[in-house]
Amino acid sequence: MNKATDRKAKIRKLFLVFFRIGAFTFGGGLAMIPFIKREIVDNHHWIEEEDIVDIFAIVQSVPGVIAVNSAIFVGYRVAGILGSVASALGVVLPSFVVIAVIATFFTTFKSIPVVANAFEGISAGVTALIVSALLNLRKASIKDVYGWIIAGCVFIVMTVTKISAVYLLLASAILGLIISHVRKKKGW
Amino acid sequence: MVKLLIELFFTFFKIGMFTIGGGYAMIPLIQQEIVDHGWMTFKETVDMIAVSEMTPGPFAINSATFVGVKTGGIIGAAVATLGVVLPSFIIVVLVAKYSTRFRNEPMVQSALYGLRPAVIGLIAASAFSIATASFFTISNDGSALSISGLLSNIGGTVDFKSIFIFIVAMIAGIKYKVHPILLIVLSGVLGIILYAI
Numbered sequence: 001m002n003k004a005t006d007r008k009a010k011i012r013k014l015f016l017v018f019f020r021i022g023a024f025t026f027g028g029g030l031a032m033i034p035f036i037k038r039e040i041v042d043n044h045h046w047i048e049e050e051d052i053v054d055i056f057a058i059v060q061s062v063p064g065v066i067a068v069n070s071a072i073f074v075g076y077r078v079a080g081i082l083g084s085v086a087s088a089l090g091v092v093l094p095s096f097v098v099i100a101v102i103a104t105f106f107t108t109f110k111s112i113p114v115v116a117n118a119f120e121g122i123s124a125g126v127t128a129l130i131v132s133a134l135l136n137l138r139k140a141s142i143k144d145v146y147g148w149i150i151a152g153c154v155f156i157v158m159t160v161t162k163i164s165a166v167y168l169l170l171a172s173a174i175l176g177l178i179i180s181h182v183r184k185k186k187g188w
Numbered sequence: 189m190v191k192l193l194i195e196l197f198f199t200f201f202k203i204g205m206f207t208i209g210g211g212y213a214m215i216p217l218i219q220q221e222i223v224d225h226g227w228m229t230f231k232e233t234v235d236m237i238a239v240s241e242m243t244p245g246p247f248a249i250n251s252a253t254f255v256g257v258k259t260g261g262i263i264g265a266a267v268a269t270l271g272v273v274l275p276s277f278i279i280v281v282l283v284a285k286y287s288t289r290f291r292n293e294p295m296v297q298s299a300l301y302g303l304r305p306a307v308i309g310l311i312a313a314s315a316f317s318i319a320t321a322s323f324f325t326i327s328n329d330g331s332a333l334s335i336s337g338l339l340s341n342i343g344g345t346v347d348f349k350s351i352f353i354f355i356v357a358m359i360a361g362i363k364y365k366v367h368p369i370l371l372i373v374l375s376g377v378l379g380i381i382l383y384a385i
Contacts (some may be wrong), residue, residue: 023244061300062283063207064276065246072277076284084281088273095245096253100265102239103257110235114380121379122238123231123322124350125372128357129241130315133212135362138308147305154309158216159317165217165310166206169303176302177295 010079011086017044018071018090025067036070046078067091146179192260193267199225200252200271207248207276208300213307214248216314222251227259234318241368248272322350349382 017039025035033056040046047055055077059069068091075087109115142148154168199221207214219233228236233251240250252272256265324346353375360366360374 025244058283059280061296062276062279063205064273064280065207065248067246068249068273069276069280072280073284076281081281084277084284088277092245092249092269092273095243095250096265096269098243099239099245099250099253100257100262102243103254103265106235106239106258114384117383118376118379119235119238120350120383121353121375121377122372123234123318124353124379125357125375126234126237126241127315127319127322128354128361128375129368129371130212130215130237130311130318131358132361134308134311134315137212137311141304141308147308150302150305151309151312154306155312155316158310158313165220166202168310169206169208169306172302172306173299174302176300177298180294180298180301 007079007082011083013044014075014078014083015086015090018075018087019093021067021071022091023094033066033070036067036074040074047074150175189260193264195225196256196260196264196268197271200255200268201274203248203252204272205275207272208303208307212247212311212314214251216310216317218248218251219314219317222255227255230317230321234321237318238372241372319354322354323347349379353378353382 021035021039037052041049041052055070055073056066059066059073062069068088071087071091072084075084077083079086110119142151150172154172157163157168158165203214203217203221206217215237219230222228222233223230236251236254237247239254240247243250249269249272252268253265256268258264260267356378357371357375361368361371366374
């Protein structure tokens with residue numbers, strides 16, 4: 001097989017693999033990691049085992065969601081820029097179709113009294129989900145007293161003012177840089 | 189229409205650019221933007237979170253599609269979804285091209301040191317506002333993301349059924365590790381039973 005057709009085949013394959021990953025991972029995020037690893041490392045040998053761990057680490061420290069970022073990164077490594085376009089498209093397409101259909105009919109659907117009652121209950125369930133996620137993430141995210149202070153300030157400012165979350169994130173990143181810098185200088 | 193599409197694109201581009209920590213971390217930013225633009229009510233954003241949990245795909249992408257469809261039809265959905273994905277596309281391609289050691293950069297580490305707790309604060313704020321919207325019968329259905337919205341919610345009647353469902357869902361999730369999809373189905377069924385009484 002010559003190189004061009006090989007690349008074309010890889011791009012097609014990337015789309016299909018990530019389409020499958022996008023279609024079968026609910027809740028998104030970390031749930032997708034084992035799926036992606038099995039397809040990319042075990043089934044297709046596109047990327048080495050040690051490299052995929054690095055990739056997951058890298059994609060979690062840049063903006064975006066893990067599944068999509070992984071798709072873009074893996075796609076690029078396997079078949080260049082077209083590979084990342086095919087992978088990103090593949091991973092997003094299933095939920096795009098499903099959500100587009102649901103959103104179209106959602107208002108009509110919710111006007112049914114039983115459904116409205118169900119969603120009253122679901123809103124309490126969603127609260128529980130978010131609170132659980134909060135408890136889970138807290139351990140890995142807040143390591144010291146500065147962490148608690150930043151989290152506390154962000155919570156208060158976000159709750160009592162209309163300041164955009166964007167500015168709070170920017171301020172926290174800068175604060176992180178300053179604290180780390182001071183810490184290094186003073187040798188804490 | 190063109191104005192709406194441009195606004196959708198840039199709003200979700202901004203959301204995509206500031207999504208750190210994925211998943212739940214995006215919720216407050218998305219709610220803030222969507223409610224402020226008047227694209228949805230606060231209550232509707234909570235419904236959207238539920239729908240997103242029960243369908244494939246991450247919340248960030250799903251919410252872009254959802255809001256896009258509701259405001260600008262299928263083209264709106266395509267534009268919003270493209271907007272939310274594009275920032276990470278550009279950044280990830282650059283990182284994939286130039287460096288595998290990005291995460292070990294001290295600058296990145298230091299910024300993340302401040303960002304991670306901030307994300308926790310953001311999620312806490314969104315949990316708090318969703319909880320008050322859910323535990324108190326809302327009179328105005330407005331944003332619970334502001335202090336006046338919160339106060340008017342708290343001034344409303346306490347919804348004990350909702351608090352009960354919350355407690356059941358917390359126990360099911362944390363103690364019995366019930367899957368999120370099942371949790372939502374469970375709280376929906378409880379809602380149908382309790383609110384019919």
